[in-house]
Amino acid sequence: SLFGLPGQAAHERVLLAADEQTGLKAILAVHSTARGPAFGGCRFWTYDNELAALNDALRLSQGMSLKNALADLPFGGGKAVIIKPAGHFDRPALFAAFGRAVESLQGAYITAEDVGTTTADMLGMQAQTQYVSGIPRAGAFGGDPSPKTAWGVFVSIQAGVRLQLGRESLEGVRVALQGLGAVGWHLAEFLHKAGAKLVVADVDAAKVARAQAELGAQAVGVLEILKADVDVLAPCALGASLNAQTIPQIRAQLIAGAANNQLATVEDGDALQQRGICYLPDYLVNAGGIVSVAREYRNEGEESAVMAEVSRIGERVAELLERVKREDSTPARVADAWARSKLVKPV
Ligand code: NAD
Known part of the structure; x- marks a missing residue:
């Protein structure tokens, strides 16, 4: 409707x-x-x-x-x-x-x-409207939000791996990345630096070749990436990649990525849970970019303060997983209710 x-x-x-x-x-x-x-x-x-x-x-x-x-x-x-x-x-x-x-x-x-x-x-x-952000500023943070988005996804993966997979570090953790664009590429770099093993796919062959050369990534086809034998799946392309066709084929235990609207329907979140796959809701983990452009718009904070705020996404992931246990529900449903309870003017 x-x-x-x-x-x-x-x-x-x-x-x-x-x-x-x-x-x-x-x-x-x-x-x-x-x-x-x-x-x-x-x-x-x-x-x-x-x-x-x-x-x-x-x-x-x-x-x-x-x-x-x-x-x-x-x-x-x-x-x-x-x-x-x-x-x-x-x-x-x-x-x-x-x-x-x-x-x-x-x-x-x-x-x-x-x-x-x-x-x-x-x-x-900017010549037409003052209601615009994401513009580089001399001597201050701002501009392209994608590195901040990638950092928020990275800390979410860290939290999820620790709490759901029981592993303290990302060393040797296998992560499949769908999409190596603005966010996906930065995320791949953060993961590589933390010792994760990458499996990647992108429709753009040049990006895949670069990830192979620079990050030691294994390349698979765009139709194979969701089925990759990995611990973590990070959808960083477009929406609705988690649906009735793809969910039965997913082998990862944890899903956390930048793409908006990853679940085709809310029931797809239930289907993931039934398969024992922990899905961290996209709008929780990919908020780093909006935190950045919002602070830039209000002319608040410095780079380090914004990064610290983005890092708090990892704490929210931990809180969400606690709530999920308490409420015996799914991360998608609990996050939705939690967010809707906050759709009021902040005090
Ligand atoms: P982008 O366009 O830079 O990157 C998308 C990448 O996905 C491209 O490299 C593209 O070739 C690739 N791709 C497209 N279809 C594919 C497929 N079927 N399989 C594999 N790869 C495919 O976009 P971005 O800014 O990196 O954003 C990625 C996603 O994250 C989008 O859904 C976006 O809405 C979301 N997001 C982005 C930000 C941000 O800060 N840029 C913030 C929040 C959410």
């Missing part, structure tokens, strides 16, 4: 923004401003049709509400999707038009990078 599924809050506001001159077709979804202005990145992507883009924007923005709440940020949840125009387009002009759409919401939504958008896009938009 466009107005939310039963038991889920509907979106407060959804803007369809079109601009004939630049070819802009964007969806700006404000899910919740209960905690503060809706904050979430902008995806620039090719979609099969407009409904698919709308569905993506609605799902992603709801996820941002949960993510920002669990990360204790004073922001609500929102997300934007720009449908990539077919054929030639003027990128700066397109993002300028998008910036005007963001500005028209008068601060109800703040944007930043997501899949397909860059720091240059955010920088270019």
